[in-house]
Amino acid sequence: MPAEPDHDTAGDRSGATRLRSWDRTLLGRYRPVYHPVNTSCTWCALGPCDLLSGRKGACGQTLSILAAREALVLAVTGACAHAAHARAVIDHLLERDGPELRLELGPWVQIRAPIIELVMGVRPHFSRDLPKVLDSVDSQLVALLGATHFGGEQDAIDLESKTFHAGTMDLVALEVADLAQSSAYGFPSAVRDTALVPLGLGQVDTSKPVILCIGHHSAVGHRIAELLAARGTASEVELVGLCCTAHDMARGHGASVKIVGNQRDQLSVVRAGIADVIVADQQCVRLDLKDEALQRGSCFIATSDAAYSGLPDETDVDPDSLACDLAGRTAAGTFVSDVERAAELAIAVAIRGKRVRLGPPPATEDDAAACNRCGVCDEHCPLALPIADGVFAVAQGGRWGILESLSQRCLRCGRCDSACPLELPVMALVDAADGSAPLRTTVRAGRGPISDFEIKSAGPSIVLGDIPGIVAFLACPDYPDGRDSVGWMARILAARGYIVLASGCAAMDLSWGSGGEGGPENERQSPYELFPAFFDQGGLVNTGSCVSAAHAIGAAIKVASILLHRRLAGNYVGVADYILNRVGMVGVLWGGVAPKALSISAGANRLGIPVLFGPQGERFRRTLEASSDREGWVFDARRGNRVDIAAAPTALCTTAASREEAMVEIVRLCLRPNDTATGRQVKLGHYVALSRELLGEPPGDVARWVRSPYDVPESWACEELTASLPDGWVHTPIPDPTILEGLVRSR
Amino acid sequence: MTFRDADLVSNVVAALDKAVEPGFPYRLMHVCGSHEHTISRWGLRSLLPEGLEVIAGPGCPVCVCPPHEVGEAIELARRGAIVATFGDMLNLPTNFGSLAEANASGGDVRVVYSPLDAVALAARNPEREVVLFAVGFETTAAPVATALGSANLPDNFSVLVSHRSTPPAMELLLGIGDICVDGFIAPGHVSAITGAEAWQRFPDAYAMPVVVAGFEPEDVLLAMLLLVEQINRGEATLENEYSRVVPKLMSSPAVAAIDAVFEVSSAWWRGIGRIPRSGLALRRELGSRDARERFDVHFEAEQNDLPPGCSCHLVMLGKVHPPACALYGRKCTPSSPHGPCMVSQEGTCFIWYTYESEELPATTQGDAS
Known part of the structure; x- marks a missing residue:
């Protein structure tokens, strides 16, 4: 132990x-x-x-x-x-x-x-x-x-x-x-310039046999890549990935692996019928993926005993023999738990020749014709999108506009399909309405940890507030407002000098941040191409798959350790207190829906890192908020007294209803009690500017955060500030903050 | 006021004895090697009442000069330039070696005592490039700026800038925590350039008492007394003990000279990290005088900028006194320095080795790790 x-x-x-x-x-x-x-x-x-x-x-x-x-x-x-x-x-x-x-x-x-x-x-x-x-x-x-x-x-x-x-x-x-x-x-570690990896269905070369790996444990995917490289056949087979497996495969093999998408894209990708072989393991894999894959003629290989998927265990069968046998099966599914054998089998099936791929089912006005606008699809849509109106409009006059507009927000979960009492291909109609070309962009391969050197370089600026904050986009892609939402947020933050980190599905979706102005989405540069991949002001860093979220959290811990030379072992509370009061870091789980999102956020919260969810976050049963009518307090470790201040952060776990509201909340959550005067000025400047720009008015609580005239942001006119200062406003000195009475010097 | 006056010192010490409340820890920090020199040379720590501690912060510009900047200077010497440097920089050890070693290996490194000496060197050697390795706080930046602004500056003269500014480092100390300081003794000579008002934000924003002090032992003791009295009253103001030299407001000519030539930038502080707004860089229009631009020499900061076992970073942050370092006095001495604090005459370890008793505690009272 x-x-x-x-x-x-x-x-x-x-x-x-x-x-x-x-x-x-x-x-x-x-x-x-x-x-x-x-x-x-x-x-x-x-x-x-x-x-x-x-x-x-x-x-x-x-x-x-x-x-x-x-x-x-x-x-x-x-x-x-x-x-x-x-x-x-x-x-x-x-x-x-x-x-x-x-x-x-x-x-x-x-x-x-x-x-x-x-x-x-x-x-x-x-x-x-x-x-x-x-x-x-x-x-x-x-x-x-x-x-x-x-x-x-x-x-x-x-x-x-x-x-x-x-x-x-x-x-x-x-x-x-x-x-x-x-x-x-041997993943590249703490390397700034990891490869830019193709991302999106539009990047897949379907003229070759396609092996698609889905899930979290990338061992089989790695082995496939290694075998293909060793045999000199890497260019003959298209090796692609979905979800965290894809992230880790890209870390190991760079641009020789393509990332098709994340958890949100699974159903669409599998229904597109592009894959000759699908290798699936565990977690975040759709529970109907096997059936959907087999319907499309893909060979489905399950590899994790956490997800047998009802398939026969043929681990002990010779891969070449099994590949022959699978070719003759109507439903070519099997379970192989041995990594080597699973990899050999996948390659053997793929190179036997392209299977007859059954492309996406046609979706036309005729498919919508029977719609009677009962609205059951709306009731089952997690986002309550107006699907019934959209399908009915198609049925009644070939008007695709409603479906086209909601297709950008659709989570592609397929609940509408299974709910429709007439068994209409509702999701296919939504896909058909999405007139955009198959998506293609780039994502920077995950780089794993933040280096100790980067912490030493950026740490003082983070603590002093000159780097206004670290924002980590984590977890699931089920956003309420479209694929590009986290990328939109990340781009704005990076341009304003925040450090942006990402992992998992969110890291992929940062690519859709519409990095350039104008033009089709596919032709715009990925934010990964626009912002440097370092942990410093204005940097945009993909740490990797969901497990790499540990590096985002680890960075906050390392600020305390490297900057302050605090020991870590046996010092959890001291480090957490330090992060809570001095390190302006926020986790954004905009699409967080899986239980893993809650567990990551709880772990972050305990370390003093606040987390912002999208509106669905309330379904995790609770938020953690500072009371709005009870001001925060800290002990001033230096002077030994308790100081009443505005609680910063304002919440440990909270939600926002829209991306605009989220942006303003994110910058506010980066405020910390020990912000220096310049740092507080910088942070409040962003808070005021973003609130004006995105919500149409300055925030109503700026005066709470002004401790002295040195804190006043340049974007805040003196008259406005004076008018908003409450009666009896008192200059509050910057404390040496802690919430641990044991760290207060006794007087 | 008279100096080196035993009666005056006794009176101030007696006042301190009376002012310091028992059981009430007072931690005062200075950020100036010259103050540490005064304190140690005159044995002031031995006079202080129990409960009053004065610790050294990052006040030595040589100590905080990062190795990669020394490496740039060595590279320039290697390329044939005459590198003019202030004496203390000569033996500063780095992974690139030292300037003294570069000189011994055929590079031309010369000690100067003012920037104008370097300018004169350039005038006498028109066929060679002369680079002034400008290390120091505002007190050095002002004459460097004046030199750069002078008429008939030789074309072959440029500057490798390594200037730093103390107030941002002080804000960092307050921001990162664990240092637990009750008051600052501000450096008198820097204040002579910037004016006492440069420290006003510390009492205003941080409720941190500050006293600007001169360099006589009486100056430093008086500054401590003023700080203790402020602490006892629960006040935080800026007081100027060195008013005979330091003006309230900025020294216009010196600051104007600095502003004409330099702009504020981030700077690496050895052992600490990159502190925003704590350095000076030559303005873009003076690019031809910027040795880095002129010769395309840009070294990256290093991850490990102190030798293994060296505790200079903890000494500079005021977390420990020099004897806490395992190398101090053993492997690291003035004649064979391992860490930067043992090199410069303004370095805390050098000063302690020279003047301080071995009975003084190794750790400072505020070490929270």
Whole structure:
């Protein structure tokens, strides 16, 4: 068992509650605001129990506890997914490379595992060190899930504390996975100029056999790329990827791999019938992907025991023989768990010749003709798009305008298809209405960690506020307002000097930020081509797949470690307090929908990093907000007194209804109590300017953030500021902020 | 006011004894090697009452000069230029070697005592390029600016700029935390250039008491007393103990000279990182006098800019005193310096090695790690 870090809870036995005091301190400032999805509980056989209007359930549960419990289960689920993925990665790599593989991220990264070191108190050096870390993660996740059982944890705040811990375990698992795979595959690490990789369906050369890898564990994809390169046949086969697998394949093989898209694009891509072979593993893979693939004539190879997909296990069958056999099957699906065999099989199927690909089903006015505008599709659309109006307009007069406009926002989830009582091909009609050419752009291959040198270079500017903030776009692509939303936000932020980080599906979608003015979307430069790929002012950095989100979080930890020379082991609370009060970093999970999004955000929150979700974020049951009618406070460590200030950040977990509102909230969430005068001036300047530009008026709370005349942004006229200063406004000195009474110098 | 006056010193020390409240830690920081020199040379720490600590911040321009800039100077010497440098820079160790080693290897590195010496050198050697390696705070930037602005400046003269400005570094110290300072002793000579008002934002925005001090032992002790009294009253103001030299407002001619030639830029501080707005760069229109542009010499900052085991970064941040460093006095001495703080006569380690007793504590009271 790795060494235990700060142990401020005497009653802790499992390790899962050792930071309870810190959690309760944090949650005292950022109280949960519950947004229950279910108002009656069906968790046990005594239910359903109606919990509205203050009622209690049969077990004594209240609505708040139900919401908190459900959030914890979601967070544990997300953390378990990443932990299972990490386990799969290290099991494979231990088998492939043995226990003595040195964990290296290159000469520019000496603090290789800041999260593991901070949380577990150990520095892993070899691959054999990682299973022990995961063992600890596993046991703590079991303890957390156990607390959700009937008659378990009965305090909502303690449930939130456990949710934080699930998030922390999630971050550890992420770091284990990426540290292992980066070291084993020799990914370029902390390198600024990683390859620009083709992205989009329009980039795929369908004149060649196409192998499409989907999922999270990229081992098979890597092996396919290696075999093709070794045999000199890489140019004869089109190797492409979807989702995080694609990110990691691109890290290892650069532009020889193409990224078709992310989780949102799965159904469209598979229905397009471009793939001769689909290799799927686990997580974020559509649960109907196998059926859709087989209908289109693609060969489907499942490779993870987490997702057998009902297929026969033919791992022990010779790949060439199996390839022959699959050619003769009507539904060519199989399960092969061995990485080498799965790779050989995929290549063998692909090079046997192109299968008869069944392209996208036709969608014409005739397909819409039967529509009676019942509206069931609208009811099932996650975004409540006016689909019925659109299809009916096509049916009635061949007017495609409504469908065309909503096609930009459509998540391509296919719920409308399955809901339509007339079984109309609704999604195909939406696709047909989207008149744009097949998408094509570029994304910079993931670069993994932020180097220690970059932290040293940019760290002072981040702490002082001259770099106004670090904004990390993470998680899922299910945005409420179109594919280009995160790219739009990222481009504006980078142009204003923020550091923009990204991972996972969001990192791919940053490419659609309409980097150039005018012209078709396909012809505009990707923001990755416009902004430098360094961790510094105006930089735009793709760290890689979802597991690489650990590097975004790790960067905040490293600011405390490298700049301040603070030890990490056993110092979680000190580092988290530092980040909360001094490092202006925000996570944006604009499309976050999977449980993993909640677990990542919980882990970030506990470290003092606020997170902004899109409007769907409330479905994670709760937000964490500073009370609007109770001003924030900090201790001034230097002077030893408690100082009442405007709470900064204003929330730990919050949502925004539109991208414009999100932009203004993001820059506000970058404010920190210790901003220097110049830094506060810079940040407020962006806050005022963006609010004027995007919301049509200056923000109403600027005066709250002005501590002295030195803070006044240049864009704020003196008259405006004077008019907005409340009566009795008092000059407040910049504190040496902490929320830990133990760090205050005693007087 | 008389100086080197034992009675005056006794009176000030007695006042400090009376002012310092027991059990109340006072941490004062200065950011000037000359102040550390005064404090150590005259044994002022031994006179201070218990509970009053004075620590050295990043006040030595040689110590904070990053190795890559020394590397640029060495490269220029290697290319045949005469590199004029101030004496302390000669032995500064880096991964590129030192300027002294470059000189020994055939490069032409010469010690000068003012920028005008370098200008004269250029005038005497019209057939060679002469580069002044300009290292220092505002006190050095002003004469360099004056030299660059002088009439009949030789065509073969250029400057490798390595100037830094202290106030942003002080803001960084306050911003990064852990340093726990109750008051600043501001450098008198820098203030003579910038005016005392350059420090006004510290009491105004940070409620941080600041006293501008001269360099006699009485000056420094008086500054400490003024700071302690402010702390006791719960006040934060800017006081000028060095009013016999330092004006309230900016020194117009000096600042005008600097502004005419330089613009504010970010700068690397060895052991600390890149501090925004803390450096000076030549204005674009003076590109021909900028040695980096003139000779296309641009070295990148290094990840590891201190030798292994060196604690200069902690000394410069005021987190430890020199004896805490494992190399101090053992592998690192003035005759064989490993870290930059042991090289310059303004370096804290050099000063301590020369003057301070071994009984002084290694760690400062505020070390929170």
